[in-house]
Amino acid sequence: MTDTLRIAVIGAGYWGPNLARNFRASPDWHLAAICDLDTERARRVAGSGTDVSVTASLDTLLADDELDAVAIATPAATHHDIALAALAAGKHVLVEKPLADTGAHGMSMVQTAAQASLVLMTDHTYCYTPAVLKMRELIHGGELGDILFIDSVRINLGLVQPDVDVFWDLAPHDLSIIDFILPGGLTPVTVSALGADPLNAGKSCIGYLTLPLANGAIAHVHVNWLSPTKIRQMIVGGSRRTLVWDDLNPQQRLSVYDRGVDLGLQVLDGADRRTATVSYRLGDTWSPALPETEALAAMVTEFAAAIREGRTARTDGGAGLRVLGILEAASRSLDSGGGATAPRHDREPVLVGEASNA
Amino acid sequence: MTDTLRIAVIGAGYWGPNLARNFRASPDWHLAAICDLDTERARRVAGSGTDVSVTASLDTLLADDELDAVAIATPAATHHDIALAALAAGKHVLVEKPLADTGAHGMSMVQTAAQASLVLMTDHTYCYTPAVLKMRELIHGGELGDILFIDSVRINLGLVQPDVDVFWDLAPHDLSIIDFILPGGLTPVTVSALGADPLNAGKSCIGYLTLPLANGAIAHVHVNWLSPTKIRQMIVGGSRRTLVWDDLNPQQRLSVYDRGVDLGLQVLDGADRRTATVSYRLGDTWSPALPETEALAAMVTEFAAAIREGRTARTDGGAGLRVLGILEAASRSLDSGGGATAPRHDREPVLVGEASNA
Amino acid sequence: MTDTLRIAVIGAGYWGPNLARNFRASPDWHLAAICDLDTERARRVAGSGTDVSVTASLDTLLADDELDAVAIATPAATHHDIALAALAAGKHVLVEKPLADTGAHGMSMVQTAAQASLVLMTDHTYCYTPAVLKMRELIHGGELGDILFIDSVRINLGLVQPDVDVFWDLAPHDLSIIDFILPGGLTPVTVSALGADPLNAGKSCIGYLTLPLANGAIAHVHVNWLSPTKIRQMIVGGSRRTLVWDDLNPQQRLSVYDRGVDLGLQVLDGADRRTATVSYRLGDTWSPALPETEALAAMVTEFAAAIREGRTARTDGGAGLRVLGILEAASRSLDSGGGATAPRHDREPVLVGEASNA
């Protein structure tokens, strides 16, 4: 393996150009090729006067022995087949979220990568933003205490997607972030989803996802394509402190509140006594300074590091798979009218030596 | 009936003093008495040097033939018995929200009032705020078009109540407002509730209520006692315009967005074609001026007017009953793990001449 | 001196009722009388069924030997004569801001009080708010380092006053706060004022006050009656940290920024070298929790304590005089077209034993 890794970006649509720009700017990577059925579009992403090659053929691309890795930014339904072909050709693989269109497909990708000792990474971009990295650091460091609730809102006037509903389009962001910041990952007891399609678009344009967690905690996600106001806010309530992330407030993205309700331990003789032991903390608020770094730049760096160190990446295939498992459970819940659905733990992959001897 | 109506406030705890203050200041009313088992507390509300009498005895109070009406501000579990006693004594009745502790109790109150041709009014205070009155006016006037979704958030660091959960404590506000602003009232197809009790308080401290409406629309309510940030926001999405009510922004409480997604009618040959017919409106935003009036003052005026005109009040017992029906369905859903529960329409009261010949 | 001090409020207009309410609620005070030429208005403030007497005669009021103190809430032009009469009658005096209509009047009040060993206090209400008290604590404790600049904005749609311009109406707030929070008080090198009267109201409705301070620092005040948006914000920039007070943001009134520009000490060979030594700190932001207490309640407590302890009050006559000195200099600057005017330090009172042996 040479100093600089060679990467190709597959898919020159909405997200591919962002990936290409960051691989091109990274000292770890050499952007070797852009692959898209629409070669004209691919050429625009490659740029004129560069040595980035352009091809419409996945086979041709993967036949290049000097290529170390591919980044897949095509529609979710195609991720599985492209990733398996790439893995078969010995390439490390980065996949745009969601990892795949089904949990079964995702599991097959994870298992194949593990067997081939190749890195399979999910592009959970938000997990590389300074705000989310700081949230993870604070939560893992115990600053918030036990997590009591997580409430995430991601609403905006959004493009009604042709192939997916609002859960599959937007909730991967929230789910991957929650999975990333919680010490044990996101492992809900059940999944309940309720959606609405008031425009008769043929799929949910508004979605609510409720995820009871262990120990009585709860996570809730509101995704919405029809809101004229844009809100991207996550509240993480803890037993010691509570954190609010407002992604649209660049001057104060994170606020840590030293406030909360403390419930006394003694409940002697009924309701009134219990009330008497409720107490409030109204402490200071603190907003940590965050560096101004681009998330995608950190993500491509992590991809290179995982490959070089022969280890799983931070947002690896397993993370993508956990998100997929919840999305699938959400779809089942939606079909059943919102009933609580258990994520199918039988779908958990047997992780045999993923990237262990790369 | 004399020019000025005589009222007694029953209950001198948290809400009673607010009612007393507004009845005292109203030209329609004469505050005659405060009734509370704790007569010292009652005396403080009555004030020194006034002719407001104080009593611990409900029987004594109701035996006063000159008393026209009572306002009940006691715990919800006592509403039914007190109201029935008052109605039996021929008094008009105003009840703090929620109307009663059970739908059956509420229905019995509504039916008793109707049979006695007395006014039974629910103190849904928010329905008398300038913001909510303007929302109702805009929606009833067709400014928003068809209602597609309603999303209401009411979260704050709140006192964990001894007798009720967060749904029964906070959601009556949201439900009564939605009931008030929708032309046909709030009649959800089903009710799904999911809560969490991460502090082990013995009841939900965090609650999510999902209410599918007719024609694919949806309403959703988030209530939370554990949030260090206070949010009171309702988004009402319509086919023509969308309205956002931010009750904590006194400089711009209401915003009407002339923005939205329009879905083309023609869907010829599949997904791509449908996408092509999605279009966006990104029009102006408009924030109507609102008068600075106190909601409770308008509420006591409406109570007097309903009595004098022998008509049902704006937020009558029926409104209180609809809210109760949803709260009860929410409790059933909660018990069943969040499943969709139908509100029990068999509980709808037979409205025989309520206040029709008062 | 008995346990409870007896106070009369003179002036039952806009501010008098607030003073009366707080004296009435204070355990330190007994509200004895309301004095106003309009006795009907005075009676409304006194309240029915109380033992608060009402009079239109200042002489009658001051002849009451049991009265310990008076609070003057009349137009500024009358402060001097009323205060002198009260001091002559041996009463301690609290005066609504501004202390007087001229510096000479104010100085005569201060000197008379000092000679009589009576407390003369200026009602600089904001100096008793939790936010301003915390600002003073932080600045006096050195948390901000050296003060580099203070920028205060107080704009709103305000009533055009008949007798004073916008400087005399609003700037006393800003000036008294700055005087209170700066360790040495507010002692500008010069005062420059520029105003505008675009409605032809006969006086400035918009005003800008620039106050160069010692060591190159500067304070600036913007007051405006014609702004449709309400802004009440003060930025206090220090060499270590900077503080922002946004009085209209109850959820985060104070923010302390650990950010700033550091200028290197070495300037070797010209401009480029100096640039190279500029560095930025982009540290955390911190928002201290503030208690929810009413400023006027703390103010009347301080008035009682100053009387009892025979000491000057926190916002004493001298503070009122410093504010007056700047307002007068501002008026002179305004007349001269905005030129820098020196505050007249010859007006500084000789403080001979003010309240020293009370």
Place this chain on the structure above:
Amino acid sequence: MTDTLRIAVIGAGYWGPNLARNFRASPDWHLAAICDLDTERARRVAGSGTDVSVTASLDTLLADDELDAVAIATPAATHHDIALAALAAGKHVLVEKPLADTGAHGMSMVQTAAQASLVLMTDHTYCYTPAVLKMRELIHGGELGDILFIDSVRINLGLVQPDVDVFWDLAPHDLSIIDFILPGGLTPVTVSALGADPLNAGKSCIGYLTLPLANGAIAHVHVNWLSPTKIRQMIVGGSRRTLVWDDLNPQQRLSVYDRGVDLGLQVLDGADRRTATVSYRLGDTWSPALPETEALAAMVTEFAAAIREGRTARTDGGAGLRVLGILEAASRSLDSGGGATAPRHDREPVLVGEASNA
């Protein structure tokens, strides 16, 4: 003149790359060359694999007969000499703000361009933002009525510049905007400037500029390099409506308030009577939708159009000169301790046929 105009960007520092990017993307322009003494920096701006030439020699650049125009993005002190050389070579000229380092230099540039019938345009970028274009449209259309006051705040933690003070660095933005939106341009009666240098940087880091306008109106500008909070807000108060531009609120950049103070015309017998005739309008607020277009793209389009149509550009040399005149008056005021200084109208250029027969 061919269809596509050929441009060179002179100066590859902070602003040059933005100009280069926009000229490159414009269908009106062909980016022909980048000129900078640091050819390595120039090459990076030119990009690899392109036909954009790179040179360190201004003479070489200007000797190219096929070049139609140059854009100057060098330090202000060099604008005059470069512009005169370019005009002498028959090139149209765009100059980064401020137009020049002195009014005399600016006037010489304007007169030279006029005599040569070449376009001299000042890059007042903000005048091409959708928000400022809408402000101009509303004000010129009479929506605000007579302009009563303009208050502009532009504060931020900013780089202390080696060669200019905060007035010359930041105020050109505010001044050029005000000049652009006022129907008659910005023609203050006098200019008063007060600054502060609390860090001992050798120049003002905080600046206040007060500009009395005709008819009692006033404009005021606050610029500040030392503020940890970033504020970019302009209030334009009119006799009919008032407009607030908050450039850091992308969701509501412009708000038009139908609120104000109306002063009655009759003032019969003194102060009280006048007060009685003050009235308030508290009407709706309206926020116009704004397109999401890049200002620089519109600016390079206007430059091309002015050249092709042989007319002065929207933000022409004269606009740059008016800004310079105020900056120079501000410097004189600053030297005199803040006194009101008249802009030197003798510096107004005699505009003989500027670009009249191009």
